[in-house]
Amino acid sequence: MSEEVEAGFNTSLYVAVPLVTGFWLIVAAVGLILPFFLKNNKNRGVIGVSIVLTAICCYTFWLLAFLTQLNPLMGPNVETNVAAHIRRAWGGLGDEDNSEYPCFPNW
Incomplete structure (x- = not known):
């Protein structure tokens, strides 16, 4: 596509x-x-x-x-540690601002 x-x-x-x-x-x-x-x-x-x-x-x-x-x-109800693991596994460890997502703190 x-x-x-x-x-x-x-x-x-x-x-x-x-x-x-x-x-x-x-x-x-x-x-x-x-x-x-x-x-x-x-x-x-x-x-x-x-x-x-x-x-x-x-x-x-x-x-x-x-x-x-x-x-x-x-x-879906996802716990914070599971959400963090998903974020890491999908390559989402950039420097973007995550203030609107409380379960994704800035690392």
Whole structure:
């Protein structure tokens, strides 16, 4: 990848949301169209409503689960010595100012 990705730019948001939305719209459309092909069935309205309601509920659940992952309420709980080891292992022992990270004191 020669392009630099802008900080905070989430490409999965622009791919996953339209893809899943399109899928559940197709399922809902099937639920709306299917009853017209079931002319002799007395439960055709119930079948159509069940399919459309299933599509709405599944899409709503997926959308809420997806959106909550974009801005998590809490992060991992890492002890100070573990965080320091991770910092050393990943080569983060520069002279940068770490005043905003209390678990990473300036060495």
